[in-house]
Amino acid sequence: MTVGIDTLKTRRSLTIDGKSYDYFSLAALAEQGHPGVAKLPFSLKVLLENLLRYQDERTVAVSDVKSLADWQPAQAEREIAYRPARVLMQDFTGVPAVVDLAAMRDAIHNLGGDPQKINPLSPVDLVIDHSVMVDAYGSAQSFDDNVKLEFERNNERYAFLRWGQTAFNNFRVVPPGTGICHQVNVEYLAQVVWTADEQGKTVAYPDTCVGTDSHTTMVNGLAVLGWGVGGIEAESSMLGQPVSMLVPEVVGFKLTGKAPEGVTATDIVLTVTQMLRKLGVVGKFVEFFGPGLANMSLADRATIANMAPEYGATCGFFPVDAETIRYLSFTGRDPSRVKLVEAYAKAQGMWRDESTPDPVFSTVLELDLGSVEPSLAGPKRPQDRVVLKDAKGSFAKTFAESGVAAARKVPVEGKNYELTDGDVVIAAITSCTNTSNPSVLVAAGLVAKKAVERGLTAKPWVKTSLAPGSQVVTDYLAAAGLTPYLDKLGFNLVGYGCTTCIGNSGPLDEPIAAAVEKGDLMVAAVLSGNRNFEGRISPHVKANYLASPPLVVAYALAGSMNVDVTTEPLGTGSDGRAVYLKDLWPTNAEIQQAVDAALTPAMFKNRYGNVFHGPDQWRSIETAEGETYKWDSGSTYVQNPPYFVGMPKAAPETLSDISQARVLALLGDSITTDHISPAGSIKKDSPGGSYLLEHQVRPLDFNSYGARRGNHEVMMRGTFANIRLKNEMVEGVSGGWTRYQPSGEQMFIYDACMRYKAEGTPLVIFAGKEYGTGSSRDWAAKGTVLLGVKAVIAESFERIHRSNLVGMGVLPLQFKDGMTRQSLGLDGSEVVDIIGVAAGLKPRMDVDVAITKADGSRQVVKVLCRVDTLDEVEYYRHGGILQYVLRSLMSA
Template identity: 85%
Template structure:
C-alpha cells in the first residue's frame, strides 16, 4: 500500500492497547467545514476514507475528496478511483485469473520487460470451493468418494494453482475441503479494520475487498465493504490499478421489530430481495439501519448481505456495532485487532449504537421484521418470492404456463413408483447464503430429528445432500447430536463447497433421469442457495426453488411441489397417523437452546488454525517451479490464452465497426449462465466435440466452470446454455443460430468461426438486464473470442457491462424506448456503428445504421455504455489487461 500526499492534513494517530496507529481522519474533514460527513451513509464514509488515503492529484484529487465529503443524496454522477485493500477469489474464476497473470508474464518477456513486474500488489486469497460435485450422496462414504473424484478430475488445475502459490507474491491459496470462500472470508479472512506498514508507521484503515464472485457481498454483513467484480477487473486491482466507479446512490433500508416464531433468516432475505428488486437498486449501495439490527445476529446480516446480487445492488452494507465486536471475539480474531476495530470505528464516526442519528440516504425503504412469513423463491429467479402457503398454486401455474393441464406420470425402471410432474428430485442444503448461518442449519437438523423420531423417510426419488460452507458446521451439528438424523434422511456430508448452488449437483440416478426425459417432465429442485436460474441446477430440472435449510428437509420428505406444506400432511408416521409440518418444525427457543449448547468459539480457532494446510491429496500434488509457467500443450484444463498474441508496445487507433452481422438476438434477463454456463458439457456440443477429439471420456468432461482455464473449451461453450433461446432461430433452444446470408442453421460457435474466416465482425442484440447473475469473466472473454465487437441491449447488469469494456467489447444501450422488437430485428440485418473514430467519450451517443435484407436502411442513436474516462483508455488498448501490461512494461 502506498498512501497519498495528505494535502488536506487529515493524518492522525490513534493509540489502542499500547500500540500506535496512523489513520486518515474523517473528523478532520468535519472540523475543516465539511459538516455533511457526519451524516454520510457508513458505506460512503468507507469510500471517503479511501479517497483521503490515496489522494495524490493523479488518480485522486482534492476536488474528488471534497465532492464526496459534500455528497448530496440527489447529486450529480461523479467518477472516483477506488482501491480495495484486498482481493478474494474462488477457483472457477480464480484459475482463469491466474492463467491471465501467467500469460501476462510471458507477454512481458516478449515485450522485453521484467516478468516479476506481474505480481499482485494487494493481498489475494483464492479459496478452492467450486470444484467438488455431488456424484455420491446419501451414504457415509459420500464425502470421501466425492473428494477422491474431485482430485482426480482437477489435478491439472490444482497443480497449476500450486505453481501460482509459489510463483506470485501476496497470493495465498486455501485448499479444497476447507469451505466456501465467502464463509471463510467472514469467519476468518476479514479483519474489519486492516493495517499496513508505511515508512515505519502502522496505518489503520477499513478492510475492503473486491472478489471474483458476485456473492463477495456477504462480507458486508461484517461491515467490510466488498462486492463482486469480473476476474478482469480483479486482476487489474491486484496489479495496482484503481477500480473506476461512479459514486453510487445509497438506499437506506430501515429494519424494525424482530422475526416472529417460525420465520427464518432465509425468509427474511427473500422478502428483502423482492422488495429491493421492486424498488430498483441496480448500481446502488443498500445500507441497513434501524433498531431491528439489534435483533439480527451477524450470521443473519451476512445472509442478507450475501444476496445483494439477487436484489441487484452493488452491496448490502451493515455498520460496525456491538454485534460486530461480539462476532469477531467469538470467531477467534486477534484480541488486539478486535480492540482496534472498536476504537477505530468510534474515532471515524463509523460506529452504530442506539443513540446514533440516522444517516442521510438517497431514498429509504422500511420493513418490520415481525411481518416476515415462511417463503420460497422460484421457479427460475431469486427475486420471485412465493409464500410457502402459495407454493403449490404457484407450481400449478408454472405447469399450466408450460402447456401441461394435469400432472403426467412415468414409471421409473426398476422401482415400484412413478415419477410425476412436480416431483422434487433434488433437495440440497448448500450455498454460502445459508450454510453460514448456524440458526437455519440447526433448524434443519431439528426438523430431521423430529421427522425421524416420528418415522418419516425421504422419498426414494429425491437426491439429497449437505454441503456446508465451513468445517465448523460439521462440528456444531455433531455436538448438537443432529448429524445422525440428517444422515438418516440422506443429508450426509457430500463436500465443503458450493455444489448444487453453482450447478455441481452431479447426475440424477439413471432411472430418474430416463423417466424425466421420457415424459419431458417438469420436476423440481429445492435448495438453500441463492441462484435458481434456468439450466443452472441440473439439465433435467426445469423448476428450481430457493428455500431455508429446514424447508429443504421438509421437501425431501414430501417429495413434491404439489402439496401445500402449510395444510397438507407431509407424510405418515410410524403410528399410521398423518404428520404435518407443524409437528416437526422447531420453535425459536429450541433452535436457540441447541445453538448455545453446541457452537463454541474453540471450533473456529481449531478449524482455522491450519487453514492453508489442506488434505493429504493437496500436499501430494507435484508442480513446476519458476517465475513463468511451463504450459502443457496436451492439457484440456489449462492453456495459454491468445489475448496478448502479437501485441504491440503502443495501442492502435480505435475504429468504427462496419458490416457487422448479429450472432444472436436475445430476450430479457439473459444471465451470465446463459452466456457462459458453469454446468455440464453436452457430448454433442462444440465443447464436447473438442474434449472427445482430445481423448477425454464423457464421464470425465467435468463442467464448464472447472475448465475455465482452457479458452478452447470456454469459447466453444459461450452461448451454449441448453435453455438459451436465440430469436434468430425461433423454435430452438440451446447454442444455435442462423448463419447469414445463407440462412443455414448451426451451432453459434461454428457460425462464429465461419464469420471469423471471412472477416465479418459480429454483434449481439439483447433486451433488458443483459448479463445479470454471477460476475463471470468468461461471459465477456468468450464473447470476445467468438469475434463479437459490440453488444446492443436495452440495459446491462453492472458487472457484465464492466467486463465487456474490460475485454474491449463496445456495450451500447438502446434509447427512447427502442428495442429489438420495436425495430423488428430478425438477424438478417447488417450493422454499422460509427462515431467511435471521431473521438470516444464516456456515455456519448453513437450512430447505429441498420441495413435490412431488402436494402432499406434505418439509422438510430445508441448510448455508449463506456461510463468513465478510465474505461475509454481500457477500450482504446483493447481491454484492461493490455492496458495494464503496457503500463507496467513502460
Template identity: 65%
Template sequence: MPSLDSLKCRRSLDVNGKTYHYFSLPEAAKQLGDISRLPASLKVLLENLLRWEDDVTVRADDFTSLAVWLKTRTSEQEIQYRPARVLMQDFTGVPAVVDLAAMRDAVSRAGGDPQRINPLSPVDLVIDHSVMVDRFGNEHAYEQNVDIEFQRNGERYEFLRWGQQAFDNFQVVPPGTGICHQVNLEYLAQVAWTREENGETFVYPDTLVGTDSHTTMINGLGVLGWGVGGIEAEAAMLGQPVSMLIPEVVGFRLKGKLNEGVTATDLVLTVTQMLRKHGVVGKFVEFFGPGLDSLPLADRATIGNMAPEYGATCGFFPVDEVTLDYLRLSGRDPDRIALVEAYYKAQGLWRDSNSPEPIFTDTLELDLGDVVPSLAGPKRPQDRVALTDIGRNFDLLLETSGRKNEAEKGFPVAGEPFELKHGSVVIAAITSCTNTSNPNVLMAAGLVAKKAVERGLARKPWVKTSLSPGSKVVTDYLKKAGLTDYLNELGFYLTGYGCSTCIGNSGPLPDPVGQAITDNDLIVSSVLSGNRNFEGRVHPLVKANWLASPPLVVAFALAGTTRIDLSTEPLGTDNDGKPVYLRDIWPSSQEVDQAVSLVDGEMFRKRYADVFTGEEKWQAINVTPGDTYKWDGNSSYVQNPPYFKDIGQPLQAPRDVENARILALFGDSITTDHISPAGNIKASSPAGVYLQQLGVQPEDFNSYGSRRGNHEVMMRGTFANIRIKNEMLGGEEGGDTLHQPSGERMPIYDAAMRYQSEGVPLVVIAGKEYGTGSSRDWAAKGTNLLGVKAVIAESFERIHRSNLIGMGVLALQFVGDQTRQSLGLTGTERLSIRGMSADIKPRQLLTVDVERSDGSQDSFQVLCRIDTLNEVEYFKAGGILHFVLRQLIAS
C-alpha cells in the first residue's frame, strides 16, 4: 500500500490488545469537508483511494471528486480501485488459470522467470459449478452425482490441483463443499480485512471482485463486491487496478416489516422489478431506512445476490448490529467480530437508528408490508408475477404462442400412467446461491414438506425434484430440525452442493417425459429457487421457467402444474379425500423462527474447519508439480490458448477496420447466455462434431461450462445457443447465419472460419442491452477468436462491454435514435470503421462507412465505448492480459 497520505489521515486503533493501522475517513474529512452523508459504498471507495495514493494511479483530486459528489450526485471522474481479494468459481476460474498458465509459458519463451506470473491479491476459487443433477429422487443421488462429476471433470480438477500448488496467493475450495457465494458469505469474508506490511498490521474494508456476477451477494454483509469478467479478474490478480467511473448511487429506502407468509424471495423479486423499471444499469444501489432493522442478514444477502437481475453493479447494505449477529451465528473469530465493530464505528461506516440518511443520486421506497407472494418468469427474472396470477399468466403465454386450444389437452407419456399438459411442472429445484444461503426459506420449505406428507400429499410423478444447497451447513440444520426425511419423502433428496439447475446443470429429464415434450412441442415449466430463468438456460426442452421461493418450489412439485391459482385451488387431496390447499400446509412465521433458532455457530465452525483439504476423491488426484503446466495435446478439457503467440512482436497502432462483413444481426436483450457457450453440447453442433473427432462420445460431452479451458470447444459454441435469433434468418432460432456474398446458410462458427480463410474481418450488430446476464469471459473471448473486430449495439451491459475491450474487440454504440432498423441494415452490407489511430480517446466518435449489396454507399457515426484511459491502453496492447504481459516482459 504505497500511500503518500497527503491528507495526513493515517491513524491507529487498539482492539483486544492489538494495534491496527488504518486511513481515517473522519480525519480526511477535515480537509475534504463533511462526508458524513456520503453513501457508505462510496466511503468504501474513498478509503481505498486514500490507502493507495501514489500520485500516479491515485491522485489527490480523486479524493476531492468523491467529496464533490455530494453536491453533484454524479461524477465523470475515473478512479483506479484495488479490491482486497478475488473470488472465482470453476467455470470461470478454469479459463483464468489457463490464461495464467499460458502467460507463464509466454514469459518462459521470452527468457523470463515464469514465477513472475503470480496472483498479487488473494484468490479463492470454489469448485461449485460442475455438479449436475444426473441422479435424483433417491438417497444415493448425492454420491452418484459426485462420482459422475469426478469422472467427467478429472482433467479439469487435475489442472486446478496443479494451479493450487503452482501459484502463490491461490486457494482452491474442492468440489462438494458449496456454492462460492455462500462459502464467501459463511466463511471467506471478514468484513474488516487485515494485512501485514513491514511489521505493522493494517485494517481496511473487506472488498472483492468475482468472476461470477452474483458475487454481489456479499454486499448483504456490508462487503463491497461485484462481478467482473474473468479477464478483469485476472488483471486484478496481477496487480492491475479496476478502472471505473465514480458511480451514481441509487438509494432504496425500506420501511415496515414483511407480512406473515411472505418470504425474502418474494421481496427480492419485488425489488428486482422496481429497480429494473427505474433503470440502474452501471449504478450502485444502496439500501437504507428503518426497514433494515427487521431484515435478517440472510434476507439482505438474497437481495444483494440478485443485483445482476435488477441491473446494478451492486446492491449494498451498510454494516450494523445485524452484521455482527450474523458473524457470531456463522462462527467467526470473536476478535475479528470485535475488530469489525471498532473499525466501522471509528470510520463512520456504522449504521444505526441515529445515523443520518445518506444523500443519493436518486431514491426509491418500498413498504415491506406491501410485498406479496410472487414468482418471476417465464423468461426473465425481472418479470414478477403475483402467485395468484400465475395460472392466468401461463394461459396468456399459451394464447400468444397460438396454443390456447390445447390448454386442457393431455398428451400421453410412453410407459407411464400419467399425461403431460402445457404448463406441467417437469423440474422443481431448490437450488442456487440466491436462496440456499437463507435458513428462513429453507426451513419453510422443509416445514411445507412436513405438513404435506402428514396430510398424505405426494409430488406428481412427472416432476424431477432436486435439493442442491449452497453449503453443507444447510444439511446440518435441516436434519437438526427434523425436516430432511419429509423433503426426501417428496423427492427432494440431496443432489449436490453447488450451482446446478440455475446454471443449466439440471441434468436430463426422464426419457419418456423428454420424448413427450419433444413429440408434442409442449410448453412445460420449471420452478426453481434460483436467480436466472433465461430461455434455454435451465433445460433445452423447458420453455417456461419460474423463479420462486423454496417453499413454493415444494408446493408446485405437489401441484404439478403452473396453470393453477394456489390461493383458491387445492394442491391435492388428503388421506380422507378432502382437498388440501396451500394455506393448510404453509408454516407460520413463528414456526419458521422456531426452526431457524436451531442454527448455531458450531455447525459452521465444524464444516469449515478443514475447507481446503477436500474429500478422498480430491486428495487422490495426482499432480505433476512444476512452475509451468505440462499441456496434454490430447486433452478435450484444457488446451493452451493462442492469445499470446505474437506477444514478442512489436505493437501496432490501432487501425481502421476495412470492408468487414456482418456475422450476425441481433435484436434486444441478447444475453451472455446467448453469446457464450453454456449448457448442453449438441452432437450435431460444431463443438459436438469436434469432440467426436477427438473420440469423445456424446454421453461424455459434459457441458460447455465444464470445457471452458478448451478454446477449440468454446469458440465453436459461441453464438450457438438454440434460442438465439439472427435477424438475417428472419429471426429464426438457432446459431446459424448467412455467409456473404454467397448467401449460404451455415453455423456461425463455420461462417466465421470461412471469412477468416478469406481474410475478411467481421462485425456483429445488435439492439439494446447487449451482453446482459452472467459475467461470462467467453462471450468476449469467443467473439475475439471468431474474428469479430467490433460489436455495434444500441447499449451494452457493463461487464460485457468491459470484457470486449479487454479482449481487443471494439464496443461501438449507435448514436442518438439510430438503430439497425433505422439505418436499414440487413446483414448483406460491407462496413468500414474509420477514425482509429494511435491517439484514440475514450468515448470518441467514429464513422462507419456502409457499402450496400446494390453498390450504394452511406455512413453513420458511432460512439466508441472505450470508456477510460486505462481501457485505451489495454485496447492498444490487444487486450488487458496482453498489456500486463508486455509490461512484465519489458521489465
C-alpha cells in the first residue's frame, strides 16, 4: 500500500497497548467544513476514508474527497477511483485469473519486458472450494470418495495453482477440503481493520475487499465492505489499478423487533431479498440499521449479507458494533487486533450502538422481524419467496402452468416405488448462505435427531448431502451429538465447499434419472443455498427451492413438494403414528442451548491454525517452477489464452465503428450469467464434449465446465450453451442454438460463430431487461468476446456483467425510451451497423444503430453506450482491461 499526499492534513494517530497506529481521520475532515460526514451511511464512510488515504491529485482529487464528504442522497453520480485492501478468489473464478496472470507474464516477456512486473500488489487469497462434486453420498465413505475423485479430476488445475502459490508474491492458496471462501473469509481472513507498514509507520484502515465470487458480500455482515467483481476487475485490482466506480445511492434497511419462534435467518433473508428486489437496488449499496440489529447475531447478519447478489445490490452492509467485537474474539482473532477494531471504529465514527443517530439514506425500507414467516423461494428465482404454508399450492400452480393435465407416475427400475411429478430428488444442506450460521445447522441436526427417534427415514428417491462451509461446522455438530442423526437420514458429510447451488450436485442415481427422463417429470430440489436458477442445480430437476437447513431435512422426510409440511404428516413413526413437522421442530431455546454447549473458540483456533497446510493429496502434488509457466499443449484444463496474440506495444489512437454485423441471438429478460457462461456438466454431444472426446478424454472424466475454466477452448464452446437458453431466432428449441445467416441454417452457436469468424463477420446480441443477472462470472464476458461478439444491445444490464463486457472489449449498448427488440420487429436475419464510436467515445454517449432487414429496409435508432466512466473508455480503447494494465506496466 502506498498512501497519498495528505493534502487535507487529516493524518492522526491512536495508541493500542503501547503501539501507535496512524490513520486518516474523518473527524478531522469534518472539522474542515464538512459536518455532513457524521451523518453519512457507514458504508460511504469506508469509501470516504479510502479516497482520503489515496488522495494524490492523479487518481483521487481533493474535489473527489470533498464531494463524497458532502454527499447528499439526491446528488448526481460521481466517478471515483477505489482501492480495496485485498482480493478474495475461489478456484472456479480464480484459476482463469491466475491463467491470465501467467499469460501476461508470457506476453510482457515476449514484448521485451520484465515478467516480475506481473505480481499481485494487493494481498490475494484463493480458496479452493468449488471443485468438489457430490458423486458419493449417504455413507460414511462419501467424504473420502469425493475427495479422491476431486484430486483425480483436478490434478492439472491444482498443480497449476501450486505453481502460482510459489511463483507470485502476495498470493496465498487455501487448499481443498478446508471450506468455502466466504465462510473462511468471515471466520478467519477478514480483520475488519487492516494494517500496513508505510515509511516506518503502521497505518490502520478499514478492511475492504473485492472477490471473484458475487457472494463476497457475505463479509459485509462482519462490517467489511466487499462485493463481487469479475475476474477481470479482480486481476486489475491486484495489479494495482483502482476499481473505477460511481458513488452509489445507499438504501437504508431498517430492522425492528425480533424474529418469532420458529423463524430462521433463512426466512429473514428470503423476505429481505423479495422486498429489495421489488424496490430495485441494482447498482446501489444497501445498509442495515435500526434497533433490530441488537437482536441479530453476526451469523444472521452474514446470512443476509451473503444474498446481496440475489436482491441485486452491490453490497448489504452492517456496521461495527459490540456483536462484531464479540464475534472477532470468539473466532480467535488476535486480541490486540480486536482492541484496534473497536478503538479505530470509535475514532472514525464507524461504531454503531443504541445512541448512534440514524445515517441519512437515499431511500429507507423497513422490516419488523416479528412479521417474518417460515418461507422457501422458488421454483426458479431466489427472489420468488413462497410462504411455507403456501408451498404445496405454489408448486401445484407451477406444475399446472407447464401444460401437463395431471401428475404422472413412473416406476423406478429395480425399486419398489414410483416417481411422481413434484417428488423431491435432491435435498442438500449446501455451503455459502447458511452453513456459516450455527443456529440453522444445529436446528437441522435437532430435526434429524427427533425424526430418527420417531423412526422416520428420508424417502429413498432423495439424494441427501451435507457440504458445510468450514470444518468448524462438523466439529460443533459432533460436539452437540447431532452427527449420527444426520448420518442416519443420509446427510453424511460429502465435502467442504460449494456443491449443489453451483451445479456440483453430481448425478442422480441412474434409475432415478432414467425415470425422470422417461416421464419427463417435473421433480424438485430443496437446498440451503442461494441460487436456484433454471437448469443450474441439475439437468434433471426443473423446480428448485431455497430453504433453511432444517426445512431441507423436513423435505427429505416428506419426499415431495405435493405435501403441505405445515399440516400434513412427514411420515409414519415406528409406533405407527403420523409425525408432523411441529413434532420435530426445535424451539429457539433448544437451538441456542445446543449452540452454546457445542461451539467453542478453540474450534476456530484449531481449524485455522494450519489453514494453508492442506491434506496429503495437496502436499504431494508435483508442480513446475519458474517465473513463467511451462504450458502443456496437451492439457485439457489449462491453456494459454489468446488475448495477447499479435498485441502491439501501443494501443490504437482511434476506434472503429462496427460494420455489417450479424445477429447471434435474440434473448429475453433476466438472461443470467448461468445462461451465458458455461456451468455444470459437459454433455457428450455438445461442442465442449466433442472437443474433449477429440482429446481422448472419456465422458466419465469430463468433469464440469467450472473445473475447466482455465481452458478457453472448452469454455468458448460452452458459452451460450445452457440447456434452458431460449434464443428467439430458433423457435421451439432450447439450448445453445442459432440460425446462421443469411442461409437461416440451424446450428450450435459455437459452430456458427466459428463460421462467422472465418468470414470476418462481427456479431451482436439483442436482449431484454437485466441482461447478465447472477454470479460474477468473467467467462460470461470472456466467452462472448472469443466467439466474436462485438456488442450486446439490451434493455438493461446487471452491474457486474456490464463492467465485465467493457473489460473484455465488448460494447454494451442500452435501448432508450422504451424501445425493445420486439418494438423493432427483429427476427435475427438483420444486418447491424453501430455508428459513432469512431468519432470519439465518451462515457454514456448516444450512438446510432442502423438495422437493415432482409427486405432491404433500413432503420436507424439511438441507443445509450454503457461505457460509463473515463477509465472504461481507456479499457475499451486498449481492447480490454488486461491489455490496458499490461501496456501500463510495460511503460512503468
